[in-house]
Amino acid sequence: MTTVAGHAGLSRKxxxxxxxxxxxxxxxxxxxxxxxxxxxxxxxxxxYPIYYTIDLSFxxxxxxxxxxxxxxxxxxxxxxxxxxxxxxxxxxxxxxxxVASTLIAFVLGFGSALALHxxxxxxxxxxxxxxxxxxxxxxxxxxxxxxxxxxxxxLIGAVLVQLGIVDTQPNFIDNIYSVLPxxxxxxIWREFPFAMIMMMAGLQTVPxxxxxxxxxxxxxxxxxFWHITLPHMAGVSTVTILLLAVANFNSFIIPWIMTGGGPxxxxxxxxxxxxxxxxxxxxxxxxAAYSVLLFIILMSLGYFYVxxxxxxxxxxxxx
Amino acid sequence: xxxASQISRPxxxxxxxxxxxxxxxxxxxxxxxxxxPMVWMLLTSIKSGFAAMxxxxxxxxxxxxxxxxxxLLDPQNSVGQDFLRFFWNSLFVxxxxxxLAVLVAVPAAYAFSRFRFPGRRFxxxxxxxxxxxxAVIFLVPLFILMRVLGLVNTHGSLIxxxxxxxxxxxxxxxxxxYDNIPIQLEQAARIDxxxxxxxxxxxxxxxxxxxxxxTAIYSFIGAWNEYIYAATFLTKNDQLTLPVxxxxxxxxxxxxxPGLMAASFIMSVPVVVLFLVLQxxxxxxxxxxxxxx
Numbered sequence: 024m025t026t027v028a029g030h031a032g033l034s035r036k037x038x039x040x041x042x043x044x045x046x047x048x049x050x051x052x053x054x055x056x057x058x059x060x061x062x063x064x065x066x067x068x069x070x071y072p073i074y075y076t077i078d079l080s081f082x083x084x085x086x087x088x089x090x091x092x093x094x095x096x097x098x099x100x101x102x103x104x105x106x107x108x109x110x111x112x113x114x115x116x117x118x119x120x121x122v123a124s125t126l127i128a129f130v131l132g133f134g135s136a137l138a139l140h141x142x143x144x145x146x147x148x149x150x151x152x153x154x155x156x157x158x159x160x161x162x163x164x165x166x167x168x169x170x171x172x173x174x175x176x177x178l179i180g181a182v183l184v185q186l187g188i189v190d191t192q193p194n195f196i197d198n199i200y201s202v203l204p205x206x207x208x209x210x211i212w213r214e215f216p217f218a219m220i221m222m223m224a225g226l227q228t229v230p231x232x233x234x235x236x237x238x239x240x241x242x243x244x245x246x247x248f249w250h251i252t253l254p255h256m257a258g259v260s261t262v263t264i265l266l267l268a269v270a271n272f273n274s275f276i277i278p279w280i281m282t283g284g285g286p287x288x289x290x291x292x293x294x295x296x297x298x299x300x301x302x303x304x305x306x307x308x309x310x311a312a313y314s315v316l317l318f319i320i321l322m323s324l325g326y327f328y329v330x331x332x333x334x335x336x337x338x339x340x341x342x
Numbered sequence: 343x344x345x346a347s348q349i350s351r352p353x354x355x356x357x358x359x360x361x362x363x364x365x366x367x368x369x370x371x372x373x374x375x376x377x378x379p380m381v382w383m384l385l386t387s388i389k390s391g392f393a394a395m396x397x398x399x400x401x402x403x404x405x406x407x408x409x410x411x412x413x414l415l416d417p418q419n420s421v422g423q424d425f426l427r428f429f430w431n432s433l434f435v436x437x438x439x440x441x442l443a444v445l446v447a448v449p450a451a452y453a454f455s456r457f458r459f460p461g462r463r464f465x466x467x468x469x470x471x472x473x474x475x476x477a478v479i480f481l482v483p484l485f486i487l488m489r490v491l492g493l494v495n496t497h498g499s500l501i502x503x504x505x506x507x508x509x510x511x512x513x514x515x516x517x518x519x520y521d522n523i524p525i526q527l528e529q530a531a532r533i534d535x536x537x538x539x540x541x542x543x544x545x546x547x548x549x550x551x552x553x554x555x556x557t558a559i560y561s562f563i564g565a566w567n568e569y570i571y572a573a574t575f576l577t578k579n580d581q582l583t584l585p586v587x588x589x590x591x592x593x594x595x596x597x598x599x600p601g602l603m604a605a606s607f608i609m610s611v612p613v614v615v616l617f618l619v620l621q622x623x624x625x626x627x628x629x630x631x632x633x634x635x
Binding site: 044047048051053054055056057058060061062064065067069071072073075076079131134135137138139141149151152153154155156158159160161162163164166167168170171173175176178181184185192212215220223224244245269272273275276280294297298301302307310311314317318321324325328329332333 | 360361362365366368369372373375376377378379380382383386394395396397398399445446447449450452453454457458459460461462463465467474475476477478479480481482483484486487502505506509513538563566567569570574584585588589592599602603606607609610613614617618621625
């Protein structure tokens with residue numbers, strides 16, 4: 024709303040005659056000075072690496088990363104990825120990891136936001152406690168949970184044994200079947216607070232009058248939630264889910280610190296796999312080719328992200 | 343909210359109560375899920391190494407001891423020396439990153455919020471898109487770049503890279519704040535003879551202090567917790583930041599769980615305290631960009 028007013032106020036001169044793009048750019052040359060520092064930093068540390076990664080993916084580079092000795096190999100790096108069995112294993116893991124983490128974190132976050140929406144004594148304290156996991160370092164979180172899952176002295180196993188649910192300490196993260204779910208639990212632990220904060224803010228925008236009117240008309244709690252709250256939350260939910268999905272797709276620290284991708288690749292996801300290929304096995308070309316593929320996937324995700332954000336922005340300007 | 347709940351009281355008690363109980367059970371579950379690992383970290387950190395390695399575990403430490411903390415914070419022994427240096431390195435890198443991020447993000451966010459220069463939308467989304475890409479994609483080329491710039495094994499390499507991943511978020515958060523500051527204030531200042539830059543610096547900047555605080559907290563926490571660049575760019579032991587330092591240290595002492603938990607706790611203290619003290623700004627900033635009031 025304010026932006027529309029600003030538009031008319033600060034740059035009315037632009038509308039007197041329709042100037043060409045270059046003229047427009049020249050008139051607003053001072054504006055660019057404000058964004059210049061940010062753009063320069065971005066260019067150096069983003070555009071250059073992207074160009075470099077694409078370049079590297081068509082070469083075979085020796086382990087020490089001596090760039091003079093690289094050999095052009097065409098698309099060999101790409102074909103070797105797509106034909107390897109590990110690739111499909113890792114891709115499946117990544118899909119499970121991303122989808123499960125995102126959906127469960129979102130549901131838990133939304134649920135917590137709803138449960139904390141109504142004012143009650145101690146609400147602020149509970150909210151603060153629930154947010155803490157998101158603030159602390161992922162490295163610390165990984166070690167805390169690694170200790171919780173410890174195969175001899177871990178708390179979770181000990182409780183299960185004491186309750187008589189299992190006979191011996193289960194081995195959560197050294198087992199190819201339970202490792203991925205166990206790590207997802209840790210990831211959700213760190214991420215649901217983000218969804219909670221976003222959804223709490225979203226809940227504030229649901230008009231109270233509407234809910235009250237519906238209540239007067241005899242709508243049940245569920246009907247009010249389904250027909251009033253939920254539609255109002257659509258925009259925030261889209262942005263939250265997208266941000267969570269991207270963050271989960273990009274996660275590295277939790278699997279890397281807790282298992283390093285093992286046992287036998289059962290907890291390798293794309294990012295940890297790329298890291299291992301590059302800095303572990305020094306297969307720079309293959310790692311770069313992986314990065315380019317990842318890049319393409321993220322760009323398509325990014326398309327939806329930008330669309331969701333612009334939809335929000337348009338709504339704001341239309342209002 | 344309070345007024346609404348008072349009004350609702352006489353009506354449809356049964357249905358509402360059912361949902362309210364569901365909400366309470368759910369909250370209890372979430373609190374347990376959230377708090378148990380943190381409580382267990384604290385309890386383990388005050389046990390001796392022997393007491394931590396027992397089955398069934400000591401639910402409550404029988405002989406609580408602060409030995410692990412003393413070891414980590416004592417500058418006299420080698421462990422404490424390393425740990426304190428890591429702590430100092432983390433602090434230095436995080437503070438530098440925060441200051442630079444705010445300095446660069448403030449004018450950029452203001453411009454994105456107020457000015458209508460061609461390419462503004464494109465540039466804004468280009469900046470946002472940076473957030474989508476994982477550090478790993480940038481690692482190899484950035485490593486080469488740092489080698490060219492002679493920044494490998496310096497804190498400069500970390501500050502420069504942290505700046506880039508901190509900036510998009512900072513710009514996005516601050517833009518949300520500027521969008522909500524009425525433009526009439528600047529227009530009034532302009533009529534009174536202020537230049538555009540004066541209006542920005544003297545009128546808008548003081549009003550956006552909450553946003554700047556929030557942005558600073560985010561940059562600080564992001565830099566404090568960062569692991570992957572630090573693990574790649576730094577190899578010398580005396581340069582390491584806390585996350586990497588702790589990892590290196592405990593890959594050698596794999597069974598010292600009380601020490602590990604104490605280190606995790608100390609590493610979490612600055613960010614958690616910062617968050618608790620400035621919670622209001624923190625939560626508001628994140629949601630300002632996504633939700634329009």
